[in-house]
Amino acid sequence: MFDNLSEKLQRVFKNLRGEGKLTAENMEQALKEIRVALLEADVHFRVVKQFIEGVRQKALGEEVLTALSPAQQVIKIVHEELIRVLGSHASRLRFANDPPTVMLIVGLQGSGKTTSTGKLARWLSRNGHSPLMVSVDVYRPAARKQLSVIARQIGLPVYEGAEGEDKPSELARGARREAVQTGRDVVLVDTAGRLHIDEELMVELQELKKLLAPTEILFVADAMTGQDAVKSAEEFHKRLGITGVILTKMDGDARGGAALSIRHVTGQPLKFVGVGEKFDALEPFHPDRVASRILGMGDMLSFIEKVGQAVEQKKAEELQRQILEDDFTLQDFRDQMKQLRKLGPLDSILSMLPGVGPLKQLKDVKVNEDQIKRVVAIIDSMTIQERANHMIINGSRRRRIARGSGTTVQEVNQLLKQYAQARKMMKSLSGGLMGKRLGRLNLPGL
Numbered sequence: 424m425f426d427n428l429s430e431k432l433q434r435v436f437k438n439l440r441g442e443g444k445l446t447a448e449n450m451e452q453a454l455k456e457i458r459v460a461l462l463e464a465d466v467h468f469r470v471v472k473q474f475i476e477g478v479r480q481k482a483l484g485e486e487v488l489t490a491l492s493p494a495q496q497v498i499k500i501v502h503e504e505l506i507r508v509l510g511s512h513a514s515r516l517r518f519a520n521d522p523p524t525v526m527l528i529v530g531l532q533g534s535g536k537t538t539s540t541g542k543l544a545r546w547l548s549r550n551g552h553s554p555l556m557v558s559v560d561v562y563r564p565a566a567r568k569q570l571s572v573i574a575r576q577i578g579l580p581v582y583e584g585a586e587g588e589d590k591p592s593e594l595a596r597g598a599r600r601e602a603v604q605t606g607r608d609v610v611l612v613d614t615a616g617r618l619h620i621d622e623e624l625m626v627e628l629q630e631l632k633k634l635l636a637p638t639e640i641l642f643v644a645d646a647m648t649g650q651d652a653v654k655s656a657e658e659f660h661k662r663l664g665i666t667g668v669i670l671t672k673m674d675g676d677a678r679g680g681a682a683l684s685i686r687h688v689t690g691q692p693l694k695f696v697g698v699g700e701k702f703d704a705l706e707p708f709h710p711d712r713v714a715s716r717i718l719g720m721g722d723m724l725s726f727i728e729k730v731g732q733a734v735e736q737k738k739a740e741e742l743q744r745q746i747l748e749d750d751f752t753l754q755d756f757r758d759q760m761k762q763l764r765k766l767g768p769l770d771s772i773l774s775m776l777p778g779v780g781p782l783k784q785l786k787d788v789k790v791n792e793d794q795i796k797r798v799v800a801i802i803d804s805m806t807i808q809e810r811a812n813h814m815i816i817n818g819s820r821r822r823r824i825a826r827g828s829g830t831t832v833q834e835v836n837q838l839l840k841q842y843a844q845a846r847k848m849m850k851s852l853s854g855g856l857m858g859k860r861l862g863r864l865n866l867p868g869l
């Protein structure tokens with residue numbers, strides 16, 4: 424279903440292929456094309472706006488890996504943003520502590536509620552549960568019959584109601600009683616739908632919610648209806664508080680807008696997608712897999728992931744080389760602090776080196792994110808001469824540096840002390856026996 428979007432995005436990446444590096448200009452052009460591609464795929468305009476902003480910030484920020492080509496960089500970023508928009512991680516069904524768990528299946532008429540109820544029952548029974556289905560669509564006798572037919576096809580039980588039970592609430596209560604008596608742990612309640620949202624239906628669903636205290640209220644949306652599906656999801660959520668979405672007919676030629684918008688607009692996760700009319704055509708929703716499918720370039724993505732790992736490796740090697748050099752200036756200290764953000768505390772990195780183990784001199788050099796930022800800010804306020812030679816940093820220079828970096832003289836003093844300790848440590852490592860030993864080893868642990 425994402426064919427069109429995939430094609431357009433790939434064209435964007437192709438256009439970037441000739442570029443030597445990412446610049447504000449070629450990035451703006453790419454962003455414009457991505458924006459059009461998303462809007463044409465019927466993605467909600469607010470989602471598009473946030474998506475583009477996210478890509479722009481990452482592309483022009485520090486996070487870019489220079490080992491990748493501009494096209495690869497943008498693919499990586501677009502992939503990450505797609506995953507974010509789709510919901511970051513797969514969202515599982517929740518179950519009541521005290522069974523039976525009740526799940527209400529709601530949505531407009533024709534969206535696929537009854538079919539999805541059957542699919543979900545089948546999926547649950549294959550995943551260690553014993554569901555009981557019930558239809559509370561009392562307005563169309565054919566609707567209840569439809570669920571009974573499905574139940575027979577998949578070989579799972581349906582509650583068809585006792586004498587005199589002809590209201591939704593009575594049927595639902597009856598089904599729950601039956602589930603308790605027969606030891607069924609999930610009750611799936613297939614509700615009535617309307618062509619449009621109407622007051623009467625909402626009141627009925629609210630009453631069912633009050634009566635049954637369902638653990639899940641799953642909104643079934645037809646992907647083919649695009650932004651209309653998003654709008655009704657939003658409305659149902661406002662009135663009823665849905666807990667998740669089943670997006671059906673993803674096997675059709677819908678443009679994908681609903682899938683990319685529902686999460687952002689309702690704040691509720693996509694939990695399943697329907698990908699066909701058969702009862703096994705229901706899949707748990709995995710944002711990362713769908714994002715990769717949209718980009719349609721599995722090989723490229725795994726290549727990019729590998730490059731990312733290699734760059735981390737290279738940074739670690741540079742750090743190691745620096746550690747072995749005895750000329751360790753404040754500038755080096757600053758750069759190292761920045762790298763540490765990615766690598767973890769200095770002592771834990773060094774303790775990974777064979778023969779080093781925990782170093783107590785380094786205890787004070789242990790850093791957290793805020794400290795790193797402060798260190799970098801302080802050193803950035805120094806002149807080049809000061810960075811190259813810490814000995815010249817006297818009292819008045821310290822005051823100036825503190826002012827310039829928005830810190831205090833004490834903090835500057837503390838930094839210089841930390842630096843002196845780190846420097847001493849580096850020297851002893853690279854000068855003494857340890858240095859020689861490190862020099863000969865190649866360090867896979869780093």
Ligand SMILES: Nc1nc2c(ncn2[C@@H]2O[C@H](COP(=O)(O)OP(=O)(O)O)[C@@H](O)[C@H]2O)c(=O)[nH]1
Nearest residue numbers: 532533534535536537538671672697698699700
């Ligand atoms: N292709 C396809 N058709 C589906 C899917 N889910 C439901 N349908 C079809 O959509 C139509 C309406 O489904 P139904 O469950 O009766 O909708 P309800 O009115 O919400 O209960 C039926 O013809 C189903 O076969 C799906 O994931 N893919």
Ligand SMILES: [Mg+2]
Nearest residue numbers: 536537538566
């Ligand atoms: Mg139905």
